Amino acid sequence: MAKLRRVVQIVFLAFFVSLFLIARYPYSGNVEADLFLRFSPLIPLFHFLQDFSLSLVLWPALIILVATPFLGRFFCGWICPLGTTIDAAGRLIASPSNRVSDRWEKLRFLKFALLVGCLLLALFSVHVWGYLDPLSIFNRALTVVFYPLGTLFADQAMLAATKVEFLETPVFFLYDLFKTHIMPEMQAHSQQLFWIALFIGAILGAEKLSRRFWCRNICPAGAWLGFLSQFRMFERIVGEACPVCNKCQTECKMNAIPRGDVKHTNKAECIDCFNCGAVCPPKVNAITYRWRWKPYHTPVDFTRRQLVRTTAGSAVALGLLSVGLINRDAKDRQVRPPGALPEDLFADKCIRCQECVRICASNGGCLQPDGIRTTVLDLWLPAAVMREGYCEFNCNLCGLVCPTDAIMPLALETKQHTPIGLAHFDKDLCIPYAQNSDCIVCEEHCPTADKAIKFELKPATLRDGGIRIVKYPYVIRDLCIGCGICETKCPLPGQAGIFVTTENQRRAGAPALPPAPAQASPYG
Amino acid sequence: MKDFSYTQMAGRFLKTSGLRRSDNERVNMKRRDFLLSAGASAVGGTLFPHVFEPLFAAPPRPHAVWVENGEPAVLLTAALKEMGGMGSFISRGDVVVVKPNVGWDRAPQFAATTNPDLVAALVQECLTAGAKTVKVFDRTCNNPLRCYTNSQIEEKAKSAGADVTHIRENRFVTKAINGETVKEWPVYRDYLEADKVINVPIAKHHSLCRVTLGMKNLMGVMGGNRGDIHNGFTRKIVDISRTILPTLTIIDAYRILTANGPVGGNLAHVKHPRTLIISPCLVSADYLALDLFGLKVDQVDVVADALKHGLNKFDSKTLNVKRLRLS
Numbered sequence: 001m002a003k004l005r006r007v008v009q010i011v012f013l014a015f016f017v018s019l020f021l022i023a024r025y026p027y028s029g030n031v032e033a034d035l036f037l038r039f040s041p042l043i044p045l046f047h048f049l050q051d052f053s054l055s056l057v058l059w060p061a062l063i064i065l066v067a068t069p070f071l072g073r074f075f076c077g078w079i080c081p082l083g084t085t086i087d088a089a090g091r092l093i094a095s096p097s098n099r100v101s102d103r104w105e106k107l108r109f110l111k112f113a114l115l116v117g118c119l120l121l122a123l124f125s126v127h128v129w130g131y132l133d134p135l136s137i138f139n140r141a142l143t144v145v146f147y148p149l150g151t152l153f154a155d156q157a158m159l160a161a162t163k164v165e166f167l168e169t170p171v172f173f174l175y176d177l178f179k180t181h182i183m184p185e186m187q188a189h190s191q192q193l194f195w196i197a198l199f200i201g202a203i204l205g206a207e208k209l210s211r212r213f214w215c216r217n218i219c220p221a222g223a224w225l226g227f228l229s230q231f232r233m234f235e236r237i238v239g240e241a242c243p244v245c246n247k248c249q250t251e252c253k254m255n256a257i258p259r260g261d262v263k264h265t266n267k268a269e270c271i272d273c274f275n276c277g278a279v280c281p282p283k284v285n286a287i288t289y290r291w292r293w294k295p296y297h298t299p300v301d302f303t304r305r306q307l308v309r310t311t312a313g314s315a316v317a318l319g320l321l322s323v324g325l326i327n328r329d330a331k332d333r334q335v336r337p338p339g340a341l342p343e344d345l346f347a348d349k350c351i352r353c354q355e356c357v358r359i360c361a362s363n364g365g366c367l368q369p370d371g372i373r374t375t376v377l378d379l380w381l382p383a384a385v386m387r388e389g390y391c392e393f394n395c396n397l398c399g400l401v402c403p404t405d406a407i408m409p410l411a412l413e414t415k416q417h418t419p420i421g422l423a424h425f426d427k428d429l430c431i432p433y434a435q436n437s438d439c440i441v442c443e444e445h446c447p448t449a450d451k452a453i454k455f456e457l458k459p460a461t462l463r464d465g466g467i468r469i470v471k472y473p474y475v476i477r478d479l480c481i482g483c484g485i486c487e488t489k490c491p492l493p494g495q496a497g498i499f500v501t502t503e504n505q506r507r508a509g510a511p512a513l514p515p516a517p518a519q520a521s522p523y524g
Numbered sequence: 525m526k527d528f529s530y531t532q533m534a535g536r537f538l539k540t541s542g543l544r545r546s547d548n549e550r551v552n553m554k555r556r557d558f559l560l561s562a563g564a565s566a567v568g569g570t571l572f573p574h575v576f577e578p579l580f581a582a583p584p585r586p587h588a589v590w591v592e593n594g595e596p597a598v599l600l601t602a603a604l605k606e607m608g609g610m611g612s613f614i615s616r617g618d619v620v621v622v623k624p625n626v627g628w629d630r631a632p633q634f635a636a637t638t639n640p641d642l643v644a645a646l647v648q649e650c651l652t653a654g655a656k657t658v659k660v661f662d663r664t665c666n667n668p669l670r671c672y673t674n675s676q677i678e679e680k681a682k683s684a685g686a687d688v689t690h691i692r693e694n695r696f697v698t699k700a701i702n703g704e705t706v707k708e709w710p711v712y713r714d715y716l717e718a719d720k721v722i723n724v725p726i727a728k729h730h731s732l733c734r735v736t737l738g739m740k741n742l743m744g745v746m747g748g749n750r751g752d753i754h755n756g757f758t759r760k761i762v763d764i765s766r767t768i769l770p771t772l773t774i775i776d777a778y779r780i781l782t783a784n785g786p787v788g789g790n791l792a793h794v795k796h797p798r799t800l801i802i803s804p805c806l807v808s809a810d811y812l813a814l815d816l817f818g819l820k821v822d823q824v825d826v827v828a829d830a831l832k833h834g835l836n837k838f839d840s841k842t843l844n845v846k847r848l849r850l851s
Contacts, residue, residue: 025667025669025670026669026673159692159694172689176689176690179690180669185667185668185669185690186667186668362667362669392629392666392667392670393629393666393789394629394630394666394670394674395667395670431755435755437755437756438732438754438755438756438757439751439754439755440731440732440754441751441754443731443732444730444731444732444754444786444787445665445787446787447787447789448789449784449789449790450784450790451784455731471731471732489665489751490751491749491750491751491752491754491755493749
């Protein structure tokens, strides 16, 4: 069984990674790239709290939730890609056995506390669970850390190999193959890289403390599934032949076999990895697994006192989140992807998985995991950083891959007419205004069928008294969709002479903006 | 030049004499026509040796060919025939770079990118003429994968046998320009190392320089921050173009974009002259293409400046243009 489990783990990991890889242009949508994110057992729970409905789109998670009371936390042991990554990391850095890591057992309650805390906050419409969702963490780490890093190494290695003359042709062939199917067209660069790398690094590094440290002590999805599997029917049966060698106990990935009571299993912890059966000495072979219609119950490691403290802590957290000052200055630069729900709803629904960032990153990085811009909860929401990359006119992919529909899918035609912001000139920087000489790179790149940036010819008096006719650009509010290509392509070295703000943005589900009051354009 | 005017005169005589008319018309030939043609034939007869002698000696190749009214591939074949075939530009075993405009993520009918059928036909011509490899690339403005796909240039050029690749950032080399305003600029290595270069721009409106043609198309092999070129554009582009002149420039005017360029996006701005201009001289090709937009050379600084600085191979005033209208 343990062998089969390992194969299934690898198959699921490969499946999830391949879904990650197809999330790029050209994206057919025949296989939904965000499918694997919808395996997350937390999404149905919290969505149900939000609007008391269960969406069938989340079918993978629903199947898992239905099966868990019978099978236990098989998702953690067999399917979860973060779990598999953690297992691999544990092998690499030699995770200690339970004899050593036993002292962390008292932290077990933490995951239940976190789950309860997340639930309580969610009741007050503060959604922080997305940061801790294992699928979200996996995708976030892949998007921001591993994939760009892998690209960089592969790219540099291959380009270096092409310098060797006889390798040039085959390596470039390989390179093109890689570029078309695996690597992004351009190296992705993400902001928040340090923190997201630290986050995943800590999760993987905690393997040095105990095996599956994250899954044992912190993961709220594990807590949720553990809560559901208290009465699981698929049980580990230890036969009379057991000499109590304690091997299964020390080798248990989750320390789910109580010390001194090897015949029982902590059902809220066991992840069905079947290592116990595999390490049971072959001569003895005392461990079998069976269905039992009258299963025994193991309570979760969460006392009433801990519940009270968690509740108090959550109330304080909620209070603190409410009394913090919101930085209004930064509000207008929170440009969200086209089709994003209104800001509050968007922040509630978004699980910070970075799938939209991933599919946008093939574009060179317009969407970025945002920093703490106005409040703490802005962290890792996708924001368009136009100076780094722009919203491609003929692209609507981010909306197609959002697992929670925080970004609604828009038809391409609709997306091309949905403003996500508005461009403004900074006339102290913009070359024609600041230096009285032609540039209009912004106008050149403006993609709308009727350019949103136009220019007027005006004479400028130069310092030596001469007159020069200069093209002075300006933005037409009704035509600009805030795609930001003007900001990306502005040739100034640092800050651009044109920038996009959330002004004039149209969010999905929000009533259409009233038409701007008709006013005669000064330029005809 | 003398030879040319003779040929032209002969053409005019033949036309007036009715010899070029279709059979139907000749059946209905009237007396007056007959007299006229008889007279013309008499004059033609006396001129005969002067007219046809130069034709037997190899006809001089025109400086440029302007062909209109045909499909892209047909236009190309006709134009190359006038130019003495692709073989007169490409030698056996040459590495040829075909540089179309793949700059934008637009379908061909929007006239923002070079016609893919023309590029494919051109690739085929090069290979038939004995080119070893034909490379096609462009440094795009939008996402390269999207541009290469949606312009259909990648697909069609590849099936014609070209080596179509995205720009690889590590293959730019700093090239000494030593111009008035630009001293050096990174240029794509494959372009510099090619034996022959064929520049295939599409003729488009462009608000900075009125129109974008052959010279501006060369920006697609330039690295660095190209936005910087736009400030003092004319001088810079002429400076850089001087050092990287192509073997042949073919201006795709099958469709042209007349407004909202160079990105376009509105089919109402696309016109269909179904024309192709070919010249071994970059500036002459651009100069001729101004006609497409009804522009005069003094309205387009880039071309005027290039002529002023002698970037042209042929004198624009005495340019020998072969004009063809296919039927």
